[in-house]
Amino acid sequence: MLHNIVNGVSGYIRYRGGIGHYAFVMHRISGLGTLTFLTMHILLESTAHYAPQLYNSLNAVLRSPAGLAAEIFMAFLVIFHGVNGYRIAYFDLFHPALWSHPSAPHSARAVWIVSFLLWLPACAIMILHGLHLI
């Protein structure tokens, strides 16, 4: 059991697939992060039905600066997972040969660039909302 885990993790770290490898690792990290967030989000939002008083106090915790920082960080994970997920879905479903094409690393680089370009304005708007400026 333990050696399977060690093997798996060291494979993630040692494999030298370049930017495509980082995209793979980041897809897993962002996916696990999003699932963790989603699980808490389901439990928190459903208190609106099961325990409305609890909903208000939990919501107040999320509106703290730490809550805002966590949401901004989550936004990047969700954006990256979506953009890279579209690359994976497009390649796998329509052009599987593209995975072994020399231009494949460019698509991984494009995913990082597009993700940052989408994240920066989202970041700005979330901070403005958090500071009650809009």
Add this chain to the structure above:
Amino acid sequence: MAPTAKRRLRIRPGFEVTAWKYMRLSAILLVPLVWFHTIFTTLVVGAENINLNLVAQRWAALGWRVYDVLLLAFAFSHGVNGLRQVLFDFAPSAVTRRALNILLLLFWLLLFVIGAVGILGGVGK
């Protein structure tokens, strides 16, 4: 192009093939579903303006409840199946995989029911 690229593997259809396809197909649906949800709530409405009244207002509309249940159904099943695929990389034995399948199915079912009852039941008193 390498000649090996033309080699075709015969893949037996089954649950794992369906799960593989489901991840890609649900991804196509999830980007508009999730992004509209997050852009609307955090950028248009603003997270600091969200309170119980707003949730009650939204869930009063059938359309929003259907939207939220669809989001819950697709996002959470995509997420739990993704977790299953990650865990399978660390668990090659058939027995462990079977145990993981059962545990994750129960986890998915529990959270899905909690969420769906919450959305469809609306804001409590």
